[in-house]
Amino acid sequence: MSSTNKHRRVRVLLPLSIGDVYDYRAPDSLNIEIGHFVTVPLGKREVVGVVWEEAINSVLAEERMKDILSVLPCAKLPPESLKFIDWVSQYTMQRRGRVLRMAMSVPDALYPKAPRTGYRFTGELPEKITAARQRVLDVVSEGGAQTATDLAAIAGVSTSVIKGLAVKGVLETVNLPAEAPLQPANWQHAAFDLSPDQDTAATALTSFVAEDSYHVALLEGVTGSGKTEVYFEAIAACLKEGRQALVLLPEIALTAQWLARFEDRFGARPVEWHSDLSQSIRRRNWRAVIDGRADIVVGARSALFLPFSKLGLIVVDEEHESSFKQDEGVPYNARDMAVVRGKIGGCPVVLASATPSLESLINARNGKYEYLKLPSRYGGATLPNVNIVDLKEHKLGSQRWISDPLREAMEETLSMGQQVMLFLNRRGYAPLTLCDTCGHRLQCPHCSAWLVEHRLMKRLQCHHCGFTSALPKCCSECGAEESFKACGPGIERLVEEAEALFPGRRIAMMASDTISSPRAAAEFVAAMERGEIEILIGTQIVAKGYHFANLTLVGIVDADLGLAGGDLRASERTYQLLSQVTGRAGRESSSGTVFLQSYLPEHPVIEAIARQEGEAFFKLEAAGRESAGMPPYGRLAAVILSGTNAESVAGFASELARQAPMGEKITVLGPAPAPLSMIRGRHRYRFLVKCTKDIPIQSVLGKWLQGRKVPNNIRLQIDIDPYNFM
Template sequence: MKLAHVYLEYQKLSLNHTFTYDCQDLPVERGMRVKVPFGNRLSVGFVDHVEEVERYEGRYQLKAVYEVLDEKPLINEELFALAKQMSYHYVAPMISCFQAMLPSKIKPRSHKDKVVFETWIEYVMHKRNPTKRQLEVLDEMKVLQSISKREFLMLYKSVGTRLIKEGCFRELLCEKEALLQGERLDVKKKLSAAQEKAFAEIKAAKQDVVLLHGMTGSGKTELYLQLAQEVVEAGETVLVLVPEIALTPQMVKRVTMRFGADVAIYHSGLSPQQKYEQYQLVAKGRVHIVVGTRSAVFMPFAKLGLIVMDEEHDNSYKQDQSPRYHCRDVALWRGRYHHCKVLLGSATPSLESYARAYKQVYGLVSLKERINKQMPKIDLVDMKGSMRKGAHHLIAPALKEAIEQCVMRKEQVILLLNRRGHTPILRCGECGEVLHCPHCDSAMAYHKQKQVLKCHICDTTTAVPTACPNCHATQSFEYIGYGTQRMEEALLSLLPGIRVLRMDRDTTTQKDAHERLLEQFENQEYDILLGTQMIAKGLDFENVTLVGILNADAGLARSDYACVEETFDLLYQACGRSGRGAKAGRVMMQVFDTEHYAVRCAMLQDYEQFFYHEMRYRHLAGYPPYRYLSSVVLHHAQSDVAREESERLLAQFQGRKDILFLGVSELGKRMDRFRFRILMKSKDQDRMIQLLHEMYAYHASAKMRTKIELDSETVGS
């Protein structure tokens, strides 16, 4: 008797085990998807393993596998081992790990999203006594062997159709595949002396993980390309990771110019079918370079020779849904499995990575100067003093004048404002009521172009009320703060005739929007690129000679422990967008606190000094990387229930050895559910993870009505 042990599609830790089914006479293998009966419906799952037994001695009547969905396994032994590691480390069901690894077309879940097929024409034989044109078609197809029917009919039309009917060609139904496109237009560049030294140090490093700490504009990308070229020439595959879609077009352009059609692209901006096609290019070994965002780390590589993680510090590498993995952890795991080098690149490395490099756990290679040998001139603009003198509250006179001069010279400007929308707060001038999201404890942002209020947490959209819902006063609303839409208005008003291109989440929702907007700016169709943090890093425009950072120190007002590091990273990276070509660059940062060490270090482009300051604070406060940090968040529709059950859970587990519990704190309502968090610190990562598993098991066994959210991502791991 043959049994299949299957993980079902349901993402619940209480179901994080296999269910057994009879699979006699079916071609079932480990890693395949199967359709099986579960309850009163058919469900999809992954086969964990298959075993032969003389007879089944279980407690329940055995059901049979209904259908096998794959001809060969989708999950290989490497990815099974990775899923098991992720399930433990991130306290997540195995099935959620499998789902994170696969494109939506083949995820193990019940849905109607099918893989697209297309008809191909395959050569079979020549015919006797063909006409001259028929002979030409037959000879060409004998060389090609097969071609898509659409392309076949475009080339051969009626002659081809007749030859199909006569049996010279036959039709085949095949999965639609990505067209390999791209022409090699770029050649390997001569490295500078500093790059040559860094290249040699990376190759000679004893550690499998190397941190490339290179300042902005120092030529890190060219190093990536030349290291990748050596790996490809050895017959192995290279994975290049970037944190955001906004950075993908420029990286893809650089890579495809160097490697032509030997490149697959994988990111969330692709359609499900496009993702599946790119996934299959890698699975079938048809390409040797993969460029992608976070999810590309799960591609089915057979022979991985190098992993490059650009802007390794970026928070976009962290997944915010189960499994809450960090892409860097997965990349390091896959690097160990394939015995290949992992190169982490950044001008502002995460404190955790730099600390590991400092202790020689990672190799450390530095690029301390730009390719063009010149740094931009960086000035701080004191907005307190400027506004006391009656200046505009959005843009200081000095920055306005610098923009005018820059545009007169036909040079370009990047303006960073890390807040989208028109106005973040709409407040009644009569009673002081702030318009909040009905589902979240957050203010509704005003989007003037569509005349709506929008919650930037749950995306709830409502019309702007004609009267205050509290005091019913009309025409009393005050617009507090400013976002990119309001700044765009201000620029067009203050600088008539200026051409402004806005790039934020609202303008990049359409397919290929990032690529289109960046191409327009690169072609100098606009004078100013105004945007949120997506334009602050990784972009390379030679004609940009001025960067203005508006409300630069706003991030310091947040309450989380990482806000200073994130603010420094943003400022440092944004400064690096200026003066990357032959022309001198300038940066102007509008701040309210000119003496904060994050602001000063960013102005001086001094990462080491910032590292020293911030690590002292982290050590005193017991934050990562000196402690592991985890949390349990409980959700409920009633605030009292969520609080009581959080306190009950805390009482059950606090007092554990080597773990510090920081009590219960309220996070506020989100999507109609009240949230309370239990925060924990420990020096022992394994003990912390084990505790998270125990807390979930206790919560499930107590049959509480709340939803529990576990986060075992420890920033120091």
């Protein structure tokens, strides 16, 4: 054995927020390869990391070099994952270790789970048969080994009965797999009948999959056109080729109908990945992905960082959704990163939406993406009729939010046995609570935000940090008792009004704080499908993906709500959300109607929704962005400073401003207090860096911030391509 082999050095990346790769000796006995998960010494502790690359030019002195301690019993992190983590780190200007941590989110999965002990019938009968023993015999005689816990539960006995029968030779122990096996999806199970438009789009997507090469396709289709069935055919083609598919969905916990449609098509449920899963399920699913046993994964944005060993297709459904943008931790946009992951892995990417993002639409129209369109609803269903209710003419009475035209339409719809949905994108009872005597407003003590009353919980809540408190009995400013008044409507207040207007009708509310799990969402959907709900009142979670055959009337209570967002995408987001909401009406044989209440009926967004002229709206939006040099025609990055001491943050912001980059193609706006100037007790200042598309914005930021020591009491965060301007 040569001395070179003895002293081979490799670089190991650790999932930490500080540092980068560290050089270690790779003992020959461990047969270490790039991508292996390994344990290494770090100071006085042992940590798990990934062998990232050969340390060919390592300059660390031999006496300071430490050995890798062990290789974990887990498949290697695939080369595509290593490249993806590197790319995301460079693009977002975040430490590689922070990005790696997203790929290693289930540390237990790096170790194999011990086999379970099962019990099965030997054919021998005990000398004495009690009632409890007989129940166990009845279960085990049907064949198949089961754990003691499962057998006891089925037979209605304690586990001691099971173990007693094993001692007497009636049952024998066998090793069972550590975890229940995944049910594979069957690409031939039950294909849907496709319309000619769907078939054309599906043929294009399946050809990309068959080529096994990088393509990006924008699948645009009106609400109800059957986009899901189209990309299901691409998934089937991927399965046929023996490769893995990933589907990213927004608000993954609320996709009961999507999962049911998937099971109808493929005969099994997909492997899920989202925050509502138990730790044991997350462990099993992560391991199944890296081992290649998970053939189809459906997940939230974080599923993009799973260690796929043979990824053959990525689908981003509702690609326009702002929830694909992560603001905390490593800020990234999962839609954009999905395109990068597809390029690195050489596989096709499908972006699907009824209202595509301006970025994707322009890429499709410029020929950068394939452009596939579904112009009409499936099965002959027609788009709903949209009526604007001008609230300057149809004045709402005191403490009323449902206009007379909408109320009359609701009465008519309900009388025909059809369902109604009222949409208001505001949780709780009221967005603001103030003292009727002195005007004092109840504000979160940790954030510059008003407390929202949640009357069902009998609490006031901050929607930014989660702080809650009871409604005070007297005003802290003037001392007046029982003087607090709710201002403005939330959906709880809308429920109250609907109950008064339609007594005896079955009314239900759907919001993120009332639907807390996938099971709760599935039960809610089932109740809606059975007709047990006549009036559904909800926030944005009811706007996307749901298909209720008997829902024919949608009332948008405050269509102007999102237009005051104050950021560059406020109009686009509002248009997309309202389009999705209107798309819930009349999705089958009965035609749908939408009433859109607005004080701004002449606003381009409201007009575009009413006339169903998406093309005209996006042309206007694109022209405005282009003239301002805003994305997708320019680049943006945010630099956010925060700290518990407002003066320190302001002082450091001024210091940075004096050295801000300057140039003909670069503009630095700020520093200025953020619109939400305090969150969770931290004062916040923002810079916004704007430049033309040909300028590498990461390089601009890197030169500006290089060598600047950030005070210990201040946090500096960089957000490339920001979506949140608060």
